[in-house]
Amino acid sequence: MFTFDLLIFIVIGLIVIALTEKFTTIIPRSLFFLVAGVILSTLGIVTPTGGVEIIASIAIVFLLFSAELPHGNVVHFFKAIIRNIRISIIAAIGPWIGAFTFSIFFGWSFEEAIILGAVFTATALAFTIGVLRSLQLERTDAAKSAITASATDSVIAGMIGMFTSIAVGSSIAHGSSEINPLIEIFLIFLFFAFLFLLHNVFVKFRLLRLLPPHPLILLLVGGVIIYIGGYFFGIHYAIAALLAGVLLHEEIFSSKNARSFSAAAEQIGVASRYIGPFFFIFLGLHLSLKEVIEHPLIIGASIGLFISVATLQFATASFAGAWRGLNHRNATVLGFAMLPRDIVAIVVLEMNKEFISNDMIVPVVIMTIFFLNVATAFGLVWCKKHYWSTEKK
Secondary structure, eight states, X not given: OOOHHHHHHHHHHHHHHHHTGGGTTTSOHHHHHHHHHHHHHHTTSOOSSTHHHHHHHHHHHHHHHHHHTTTOOHHHHHHHHHHTHHHHHHHHHHHHHHHHHHHHHTTOOHHHHHHHHHHTSSOOHHHHHHHHHHTTOTTSHHHHHHHHHHHHHHHHXXXXXXXXXXXXXXXXXXXXXXXXXXXXXXXXXXXXXXXXXXXXXXXXXXXXXXXXXXXXXXXXHHHHHHHHHHHHHXXXXXXXXXXXXXXXXGGGSOGGGHHHHHHHHHHHHHHHHHHTHHHXXXXXXXXXXXXXXXXXXXXXXXXXHHHHHHHHHHHHHHHHHHHHTOOHHHHHHHHHHTOOOOHHHHHHHHHTGGGOOOTTHHHHHHHHHHHHHHHHHHHHHHHHHHHTTTSOO
């Protein structure tokens, strides 16, 4: 349903997109969109519900679908995940410990500490990609590791969120039975196997060879894959969109259309540049400065939680990157690239919200996410300025 706040959301988004075109090489555009969302939320003009949420869902699908489409390959992607699995696991342990430790220190309950540990497990894949793209660092070794590790972290976060629900006695998804999370985890791995099978079927039987790799064809096939992932396997649409982009490679179309595929992928990438920002504005809508001003303790708690999570996230991610063989420059970039959080963290929070009794926790989490995303933007700007004068992009 078209409402006034949806109109304002679209108009303000288009204005900010137009104004930030000139800042793409100075400050990541993602940060401007995030701030725009905070301002709209503080003024009470727009809320992250209804049509606004639908637009944001479309935006993140475009952003993640286009991320791997130009150079995606399902076999290479999953090999990359295997190569980066230790980065994912180590990088997930750090923020969990950071959030849990701070929560206990701040006097929140043991159950709330477990929940916050789960909340800060998953990195913000969409935000990371957006910042890396705006700084033209998306083809670096660190960026490739960050993207695959973040995708893996999202899966890990889903698992941790489910097990956290069990640990604190929460009912999830389809009921309170403890077998449900195990089934959902099995379905995640089954979806990965399905993608491998689908890739082999496309290549062997040339099912898509007769179709021109037009942008609308790619979006249609990608949409079907996203629907299958969500309906049959319970995969979050954002992760399914990323994996759909990985699957659709020029090799499954006719070799004569390889150039057409690249052109179509580029057109979708251009579209995502103008549609994707609405997701970052939507993310900023989850934080209102009025609520922060009315409760100053929120600021202190947010700063403390931010320092705890950011320090251990940066340390574990950069250490894991160095352990995997990244040089100092790439390991540092990886450390910053793994800092942000987004809608996955909010989903895990909502999954366990009934066991959070302290009213301050939710705004603290949202503000901490904001701090982490801002730190990512400025950290990567610093990295490009100081490290990438000689590093090959």
